Amino acid sequence: MFDNLTGRLSSVIRKLRGQARLTEENIAETLREVRMALLEADVALPVVKDFIEHVRVRALGQELNISLSPGQFIIKAVHAELIRLMGTGEASLNLQVPAPAVILLAGLQGAGKTTTAAKLACWLQKQHNKKVMAVSCDVYRPAAIEQLAILAQQNSFAFFESNRNESPLAIASSALNKARVRFMDVLLIDTAGRLHVDQEMMQEIIQLHSAVAPSDTLFVVDSMLGQDAVNSASAFNQALPLTGVILTKTDGDARGGAALSVRQVTGKPILFMGTGEKIDELTPFHPDRVASRILGMGDVLSLIEEVEQKTDRDKAEKLAKKLNKGGSFSLVDFREQLDQMQKMGGIASLMDKLPGIPQLPAGGMPQANDRELIKLGAIIDSMTSSERRFPATINGSRKKRIAGGSGTRIQDVNRLLKQFHQMQKMMKRINKKGGMKNLMRGFGANMPRGFPQ
Incomplete structure (x- = not known):
């Protein structure tokens, strides 16, 4: 979502390289380009003005550290202001209330409220071990109630059956009573999309809010x-x-202005980001990580958390035991590794969280992509x-058959087998005594000059 903004800010910082110190002239020029980058990212003008002024105060004030280069100092100042802009602390849902905690979702049409309700239900079940019930009060959109019912069935959380002939207020009140009877921890209320200029619809949700008194x-x-x-x-x-606030569709090619503006304009924290279409692609919003x-510094903490949550530990332990017993790494194992990578969002998602990737030239980016994973599979x-x-x-005839069956070329089959043999050698190296240490030393020997060995 922030690709364009990241690229622009990175180019701004690069221009400061070679500057011996910060002056009023190069600070003004740098902030002018930062301002343009933020405006092009659809950040609200009042927010941009406030942001630039705070960075200017830091740059011209007494916070300059003589141990930092001009570029490093600007990065530090912009990073600190970005965190301030998006929220200095990590906010969370208010679940410390008498059960059931009621969470009311509101927003415009097409924002993704119904899908988000299902994602949030699964997140509460998995991360907080909560008993969750969801109800749809959208009596206007065709199949809105059915959509949430299907998502509830597919993902094993409770659903309160509602009827389009009832009023949203009656549905919500009945669902709340049912949640109390069934000793639910959380009741999620999905509402109809509405424009903020539609007074009748806005009045409806105000009455709904008063009736159920949601904790969030x-x-x-x-x-x-x-x-x-x-x-x-x-x-x-x-x-x-x-x-x-919950931001949806952040995996698209949006410019990112909403994430940078909504917290400052409303004063309300961003709690979650929808990072994809899958039910588990809802992540807590961490201002410092974003x-x-x-700034192209990566998000290693989120990457580690994602690996821990989405990696199949049983399969990983099974593979480790197999290798420890002298077993060979087969194409079956290779296929499972491809599946694990796709579960974590594919190569693009992993690369997005690695530090320094946005600063690499186009030719330095990995040639592999998510389509390549699908082709290999x-x-x-x-x-x-x-x-x-x-x-x-x-052999040759088998390669021809495999290429025909997979809709690829024989060269693609040869490339896969070459990649597989390289990975097989790496696995043998890991399996030896001190193998991981030797492996990392091997990687370090192949790194460009200037990288830590």
Whole structure:
């Protein structure tokens, strides 16, 4: 989401290299380009003015550290202001209330409230071990109730059956009573999308809020709306006592202005980001981590958490035991590793969290991409079980059959087998005594000059 902004800010910082010190002239020039970068990212103008002024105060004030270069100091100042802009602390849901804790979702049409309700239900079950019930009060959009019912069935959380002939107020009240009877920990209320200029619909949700007295009222906003997201968030905040914001569709090519503006304009924290279409692609919003990603510094903590949550530990332990016993790394194991990588969002998602990647030139970026993972998987799936276990038996005629079955070329099959043999050698190296240490030493020997060995 922040690719364009990251690229612009990185180019601004690069221009400061070679400067011996910060002067009023180069500070003014740098801040002018930072201002343009933020405006192009759809950040609200008042927010941009406030941001630039704070960075200017830091740069011209007494905070300059003589141990930092001009570029490093500007990065530090911009990083600190980005965190301040998006929230200095990590906010969370208010679940410390008498059960059930009621969470009301509000927002415009098409923001993704229903999908977000299902994602949030799964997140509460998995991360907080809560008993969750969801209810749809959207009696206007066709199949809105059915959509949430199907998501509840697919992901094993409770759903309160509602009827389009009932009023949203009656549905919410009945659902709250049912949640109390069933001793639910959390009740999620999905509401109909509405424009903030529609007085009748806004009055409806105000009455709904008064009836159920939610512990959290969350505004679900499409991050791809840009400036409109900020305007609508401000209007909803005036009508309802919002407690937080959820940004959806942050995996798209949005400019990122909503994330940088909505917190400052509404004064309400961003609690979650929707990072994809899958049910588990809802992540807590960490201002410091997002600020680091915007500046191309990566987000290693989120990457580690993602690996821990989405890696199949049983399969990983099984592979480790197999290698320790002298077993060989087969194409079956290779296929499982590809599946694990796709579960973590693919190569693009992993690269986005690694530090320094946005600063690499286009030719330095990895040639592999998520389509390549799919292609490799298709090639392996076109092999027989015997060929997967004994790749050495794959001769010319077999390669031709495999290529035809997977819709690829023989060269693609050869490339996969070459990659597999390289990984097989690496696994043997890991399995030796002190293998991981030797492996990392090998990687260090192949790194460019200037990288830590």
